[in-house]
Amino acid sequence: MKILVTGGAGFIGSAVVRQAIGDGHQVVNLDALTYAACLDNVASVADHENYAFEQVDIRDRAALDTVFTKHAPDAVMHLAAESHVDRSIDGPGDFIETNITGTFNLLxxxxxxxxxxxxxxxxxxxxxSTDEVFGSLGKTGQFTEETSYDPRSPYSASKAASDHLVRAWAETYGLPVVLTNCSNNYGPFHFPEKLIPVVILNALAGKEIPIYGDGSNVRDWLYVEDHADALLLVLQKGALNRSYNIGGENERSNLELVQTICAILDRLKPAATPYADLITFVTDRPGHDARYAIDPTRIATELGWRPSVTVEEGLEKTVQWYLDNEDWWRALQNRDGVGQRLGTG
Known part of the structure; x- marks a missing residue:
């Protein structure tokens, strides 16, 4: 199968590209190479005979037409998106243009x-897409594919809009689509502005480790390579015009997560004092959703997929990867906004 992957130089997209090449597919990686993209993420497959790269912005309709004509893909996996909630609070325009208009152009x-x-x-x-389109949960309950949309941030609102566009193109024009909504991803090549890499890199630098509010916000953590596996499975075997929620079945509060990372670092790279001493509680961001949790029953029963990596195993792998790949993350630390507090409203 020849797959056109948008956003294939990003965090999740590059995991999909690497896995798809490993599975024997042909891949056309389409990416605008904005601030969060990095071609080093796909360096391991860049010279493969089944890999091609096109630097194209999904907001450029004419360029998209050219790519489709040139490569004639059998499928599209649309991952290109602005995805950082804090950035969406400071500059929502980019999220509207890329996530909504860009998706329209691609459709x-x-x-x-x-x-x-x-x-x-x-x-x-x-x-x-993301579980953030469903809004915020209380202490109990999970998001299912039937959960009503209730986005709370400019980012999640833009992703919700893109989901609705895809469903509308299926219903109105008959375009054959499948949709997935995932929980929080983590793992190798995670851009160093998101929570887990921020914790790791601040700890290694001896800087304060910021936690929003009291750290009680809960997320369901999904190892990125598990997610890539699930996405390719849905592409090939998912029912037409159906959506699937993909979760890690690994709920942790932000404070628990950070404490776990600190304990791993204490073992793998001991410092003079415990890394947890660096934890600092900071003012919460506006509209911070309390809890996300995915019910993965549909993908489990219909397609036989379950996550294979626990959050403890995945965090151990992730911390070790950052320790082993300093050249990768140091090269990204000077990019716009990295290391700064964003999204204060």
Missing amino acids: EAARKYWLEAGRPETFRFHHI
Whole structure:
């Protein structure tokens, strides 16, 4: 299968690219190479005969048409998105343009290509989204595929809008789509502005480790390579026009998560004092959702997928990866906004 992956130089997208190449697929990696993208993420497959790269912005419709004509993909996996909630608070415009207008352009380019190819039944447009579109949970309950949308941030609102566009193109035009909504990802190549890499890198630098509010916000953590495996499974075997929630079944409060990372660092790279001494509670961000949790029953029962990595195993792998790949993360630390407090409203 030849797969067009948008955002394939990003964190999750690059994991999909690496896994797809490893599984024997052809991959066209389409990425605008904005601040969070890094071609080093796909260096291990860059010279593979089944890999191609196109530097294209999904906001550029004409360029998208050219890519579809040139490469004639069998499927699209749409991961390109602005994704950092804090940045969406400070500058929502980029999120509207990329996540909504960009998705519209990609849908239209895909529809044009699909129609001109004679509406092949095997074509798929796989839209990858987030559990944040469902809003915030209390202490109990989980998000299912039937949960009503209730986005609370500019980021989640823009992703919710893109989900609705994809469903509308399926219903109105018959475009063959599948959708997935995932919980929080973590693992190798995670851009160093998100919580887990911030904790690791601040700890290694002896800097304060910031935790929003009292650290009680809960997330379901999904190891990125588990997620890539699930995404490729849904692309190939998911039911047409159906959505699947992908969760790690690893709920942790932010404070618990940070304490676990500190304990791992204490073992792998001991410092003069415990890393947990660096934990500092800071003013919460506006509209901070209290809890996310995914019910993965549908993907488990219909497709037989379950996460294979516990959060303790995944964090151990992740911390070790950052210890082993200092050249990768140091090169990114000077990029716009990295290391700064964003999203204060």
